[in-house]
Amino acid sequence: MTTKAATTVTSATSGWSLLLTLARRHRVRMAALALTAFVGAMLEAAFLVLLTTTLLAVAGGENQITAPGRVSLSLWTALTLAATAVILRFVLAVLAVRLAATMSAKVRYAQRIELAHAYLYTAWEVQQAEPSGRLQELLTSFVGRVNMAVTAATQAVTAALSLVAFLAASLVIQPVAALAVLSILALLGAILTPLRGRIRARAATTNRADLAFASNVAEFGALPLEMHVFGVQRPIAERVSELTRTATDNQRRVQLLSGLLTPTYTLFVYAAILGAVILLSRIGTDDMAGVGSVMLLMLRSMTFGQQITNVSGIISAAIPSVQLLDATVAKYRAQAANTGRAQPPALTPLVLDAVSFAYAPDRQALDAVSLTVTAGSATGVIGPSGAGKSSLAHLLLGLRRPARGLVTVAGVDLADIDRAWWTSRVAFVPQQPQLFTGTVAENIRFFREGISEQDLHRAAAAANVLQDIQSLPQGFDTHLGERGSQLSGGQRQRISIARALAGSPELVVLDEPTSALDPESEALIRTSLAGLHGDIALVVVAHRMTTLDLCDTLVVMHDGKITAAGTRAELQRSSEFYRRALELAGVS
Incomplete structure (x- = not known):
């Protein structure tokens, strides 16, 4: 308003x-x-x-x-x-x-x-x-x-x-x-x-x-x-x-x-x-x-x-x-956040069935999009700017509700899911990591109860940032300054990934997690994601083709629609956008 x-x-x-x-x-x-x-x-x-x-x-x-x-x-x-x-x-x-x-x-x-x-x-x-x-x-x-x-x-x-x-x-x-x-x-x-x-x-x-x-x-x-x-x-x-x-x-x-x-x-x-x-x-x-x-x-x-x-x-x-x-x-x-009472037996399959979404009547973001995320799968989402990739991520996270179509969790409408149950199983890594003034441990724990010291170490190790943390003056108790100003961009991003993993999620959505990073930081994050492959369902929105190497399935979006989907080999045959993206990235 x-x-x-x-x-x-x-x-x-x-x-x-x-x-x-x-x-x-x-x-x-x-x-x-x-x-x-x-x-x-x-x-x-x-x-x-x-x-x-x-x-x-x-x-x-x-x-x-x-x-x-x-x-x-x-x-x-x-x-x-x-x-x-x-x-x-x-x-x-x-x-x-x-x-x-x-x-x-x-x-x-x-x-x-x-x-x-x-x-x-x-x-x-x-x-x-x-x-x-x-x-x-x-x-x-x-x-x-x-x-x-x-x-x-x-x-x-x-x-x-x-x-x-x-x-x-x-x-x-x-x-x-x-x-x-x-x-x-x-x-x-x-x-x-x-x-x-x-x-x-x-x-x-x-x-x-x-x-x-x-x-x-x-x-x-x-x-x-x-x-x-x-x-x-x-x-x-x-x-x-x-x-x-x-x-x-x-x-x-x-x-x-x-x-x-x-x-x-x-x-x-x-x-x-x-x-x-x-x-x-x-x-x-x-x-x-x-x-x-x-x-x-x-x-x-x-x-x-x-x-x-x-x-x-x-x-x-x-x-x-x-x-x-x-x-x-x-x-x-x-306009309170929607919450239900249903607690399905599992978070997957997470299905988008002919989902459409618009920010305004004249701003169609998604048009009849269908997608299925299964347990342990890694799905990559590519497409030009404004194609609807972030809107898709928001719907997968339950942050927005579709104008038409349905998002279901193990067959249950996402709108009917207990929000506390849902948020304890889903995590997000944004393009720009948002840290707050506090210690490393506080930033990874992010106000959530029940995350132990062991969970912090496990998440930091999985995010390839444990060694960086241990080199800090007070380790996990080191104060990071205002909004994590004492860390590099790559370290902040890996702290953000550790935050996502600390709660042992079943699904992690990553929105351009490496777009602003140097090659070394990107390689560390790719290693982190590869280590999660098969254990956690991953949805990776990215422009960098190298970030998508670990994905089982790639989805190409354009003008709010999925124009192609399949393995890398299948997309090389069916998607001109994918072939052009590989060419520009210098990937054969």
């Missing part, structure tokens, strides 16, 4: 409802946070009222104050209660901070786990279609924005309850002034709604720009050799600058719109308080302690109102990220 399509999907689900769903997962902490905020605000309001009335009493030379509810208190009693309220307010504030921090950490953890697991268990063709850098950007920046939105939502809840507490106290003390301010605030909320809508729209544009930036930078980062050889640093730098400029400009606009919320809010709140003062001056009042308390409460409540306004801007900016993340997880889960 493209970014544009993903954005279209997000419109079906309200960002606010998604935030509420996230909040419900932490409803106990949210409830505790809300209660803490409300009680803390009531304590702060009580402190401000007691402080105001005490100061007015001191200024008037009085020894008693009249608290709300017509309760008479001595000055020392009032001050003691005020101090107690401040201390309790601080304790509750610390508790609220701890609750908010814990919930924020749990949201970030849960979002990353949910997204990562959904991606890992989705079908391989979905993973392959994802742009470079997309998952990383989603797991970092986008999860960060979701976490920011949830954090902002918790702040909004605490600020809103604090504001309610202060307004309630104001209504009790001086209802006329409090109602005047509330009316202005209600008008303010209506005025700011369109601005928040513009923030959401601009944030959605920013998301698309950020994903494009991440994808392009990931692609450029994978091309350092080509960049230096062709001397294209300048145009690539200009392209990165253009992408950066687009992403940065969108972020600037979101920040600008978000920043307008606070001064707009402040203007209207001060206008509300000023209006309340004008109203009181017209109608008159003899309750100066009450008026003073209300003004102080209103000024303090402005802080909570500002906080609500600020976080509403943050939430509006983050909602498109929340929606995109939710839509992406839903897409991954809807």
Whole structure:
């Protein structure tokens, strides 16, 4: 799914409802946070009222104050209660901070786990279609924005309850002034709604720009050799600058719109308080302690109102990220890798029966292909680029499903096979070996349980790489650096073959395993494959004819079809492509 399509999907689900769903997962902490905020605000309001009335009493030379509810208190009693309220307010504030921090950490953890697991268990063709850098950007920046939105939502809840507490106290003390301010605030909320809508729209544009930036930078980062050889640093730098400029400009606009919320809010709140003062001056009042308390409460409540306004801007900016993340997880889960329950008695015969496959309606990759792989056989697949060889390998591995025809394992549809059973018996060696940052043993074992030290040595010996490993400083425990950078291309390829053999597979598919290797490395790999002949079913996709010497049967592909199949002698008689390939390779 493209970014544009993903954005279209997000419109079906309200960002606010998604935030509420996230909040419900932490409803106990949210409830505790809300209660803490409300009680803390009531304590702060009580402190401000007691402080105001005490100061007015001191200024008037009085020894008693009249608290709300017509309760008479001595000055020392009032001050003691005020101090107690401040201390309790601080304790509750610390508790609220701890609750908010814990919930924020749990949201970030849960979002990353949910997204990562959904991606890992989705079908391989979905993973392959994802742009470079997309998952990383989603797991970092986008999860960060979701976490920011949830954090902002918790702040909004605490600020809103604090504001309610202060307004309630104001209504009790001086209802006329409090109602005047509330009316202005209600008008303010209506005025700011369109601005928040513009923030959401601009944030959605920013998301698309950020994903494009991440994808392009990931692609450029994978091309350092080509960049230096062709001397294209300048145009690539200009392209990165253009992408950066687009992403940065969108972020600037979101920040600008978000920043307008606070001064707009402040203007209207001060206008509300000023209006309340004008109203009181017209109608008159003899309750100066009450008026003073209300003004102080209103000024303090402005802080909570500002906080609500600020976080509403943050939430509006983050909602498109929340929606995109939710839509992406839903897409991954809807296209989970297929698995069945059947466990045939054997992996072979593996049969492709009139199989057709297309990447798109106008991109036919395979057309009515039939092939049988038997136990211990070695099948070579040759043909020009774009003939469908890799697509054939993907179907044999069960990574893709045919549009028409059937792939069967000992007579059972591959779609009905238990995936764990299947993957424990099948292995793959790609053209470009993919090693990760870790030790030799970790790369050969490749996260699989049950592979012993003896299995590692056996696989390394079969792949003709054991001697190379033993010559390393710590042998199998040697750290290979980032993506195996300390090994040569031939060593990485043989490590890849050892990885395939470590699990004792019944079938190994090799896609151009020697195309980028020197003659010595190729000879070592040919020796490795020859040693497997008869014990493991091999399917070798190759351009180099020498790599196919061990194969019992050769298959020639062209335009997604098998045009010839048979032994080398048979193909020399029946296939012009094969004869031409032998001639170009200098093989008689």
